[in-house]
Amino acid sequence: MPRLDDDHPGNRIREQRKLARLTQRELAARIPYSYSWLTQVECGARPASVDFTAAVARALRIDVTVLTGQPYVTQLQEDRLAELIRPIRESLDLYDLGDDPDVITRPASDLITATEELCAHVRATHLHAAAAALPDVIAELTALCWRAPTTELWQALGSAYRTAHDVTVKLGYFDLASVALDRLGWASERASNPCLAAVRQYFRGLVYFREGEYTIGLRLIRSGHGFLDPADESRESLTVAGQLHLGGSVLAALADDRSTAASHIAQARDYVGRVGDASTVHWLNFSPANVDLHEMSVAMEMRQYEEAMRQAKAIKLPASMATSRRAHFFIDRARVEMELGKADASLKSLWAARRAAPEQIRYHPGARETVRGLVHLSRRAPESLGNMAAWVGIGLGTGGLSYSTVASSPWNPACR
Template structure:
């Protein structure tokens, strides 16, 4: 095994631990994780849960992505997706530059329609197409915002930066997604739109969830709620407030605070009963179904995997629910099923995630860790199991 490129998360943890001159027991003590968990994770016998991975990353003073291996460069290159990242990076860096290409931007109605279509692409799981079209749209929306005086132009630009956040997050470029969120805040302030500002804090909280900084994530949720206090009442406000509660519930679950998590879920459920399905409102997928899906995620974060599996069985997913959210849900259910020993059912859910949103699923860290955890049951798996691993690049 090359020390510069360990082959799985456990090997990366072991490699980093040795660089820090720590024993397995010392790492376990620093991270407040059991010694047996550290040894099994490093050997690849036990899949690493998000909360354990976060604790180990903090103890080793590295980022979670340093240990998970994101972004998965080899796979991105095979799919020719890596070449789409630098144009997005350059477009995000041109936020304060007026149009200089000599090509006039399209009419605002066309830009708005394209921005909506791009968000729909991401929700449909068509990440490659969205990534390819995103830089040009950012440049155009930036030019219109700078040359116009309409707050709607700045709001459109903020939403376009949000799409950049979605794309870069799904491809594993978490450092770049924070740049997109900074740009989103910059544009939303110029749009004087507290709803967009509150939504931006929600996405920032998710970024800190992935980084396992749960307390900072909670504080960002609180800031988002304060921003929403400045907004006019109505459905748009309700949807974003409800989504903030869902984000807070997952953060509390990862922190093993069941009481707080349940309180946020109940509040989100109350709001969802009022809004009904609101999947296209700011493309947050909010509504009763999303509350149920988040309940499964929270139970899994609390390590209550049997309850998570039972809760998933009670959800009736409506037709045409956003593929990106549905694929993520299948990945979460697969993780819970793996931990409860339902290995074949877990693999079936991984296959479902691939069928629904293949581009997203291939770069999903939960999918990869779950697949790694199922490898011990490889002999009892169908033939498609090995082929799935090859497709993942594992």
């Protein structure tokens, strides 16, 4: 049987638990998961899902990246992405330094167009291209905003900060992503744009998806709605409100609040019925198909895997859907299929995600953990799974593991 190396979240959880001087039973009592579940994750027989890892991080009072191992520096260096992070960090630090006369800027109209192109790069998962171009765009826009500020320029700078958030999140630099959101708030105030401020609250809410503090995340979603004027029937305002509901639906599902999750989905459907496909409004991907995808995610996060699978099979992705969102669907589908013991189908979905968005999938912790789960479902890892594992940075050792697939569950509970 294939054997995984020891560099996995379960091993990190065990190390941090011991540093906290907790037994497995003591830690299990502090998280919404069973002792058996925890023991399986620690020994590597069950993948550490995002919600599980967040729950453990919260219980141990540590940052979730301590357990996930992000950012994945080795792969980032191989892909020449790590070297692009420092220029982004430096550009984010220019915001309050005033004008720099040494900065030669493009015309304002060109920079505004450049921010739209950056958003398009991220939606297409061209992360290297976005990360490489971003620092100059931020530096030039910052200089222009100090020299001759206009609402349009502040909005464009806010958009560039949002791209900085998107890129750094996808590459696993969450602290830097939080800085980018602070800068987005700073720019949105100067642009006097309530929709931009609400978009910031949406992304702040998603931070707590990773951290496991779902109550705070839901409060941020409500705060985002507070920035919007209920009387504003513009397409922009309705789209942002709808996207906030989509974020709220997944946070509520993770908080095990089924009725609130269903209410958010229903309200999102109402908004999407009024605006139609509004994918390019603030590049939020708000559309009927995205509402369907979030409804599937709600079922998945509530561990209703059969229902999630039923919905996944019914979803038809339009050709216009952003590559980033399309790839995310395939990751979610792969996780559901893995949980249902459908290893071949799960691997097929992962390959579909990789073909669609290789730069995104290589750094996605959910994709990595699904690969780990599939390795444990396989008595002998097929070559395609071995290739996938190596590509995302999971080492397969030699020798066997005493875990096997059982009829009642894809996971063997006898892992102590």
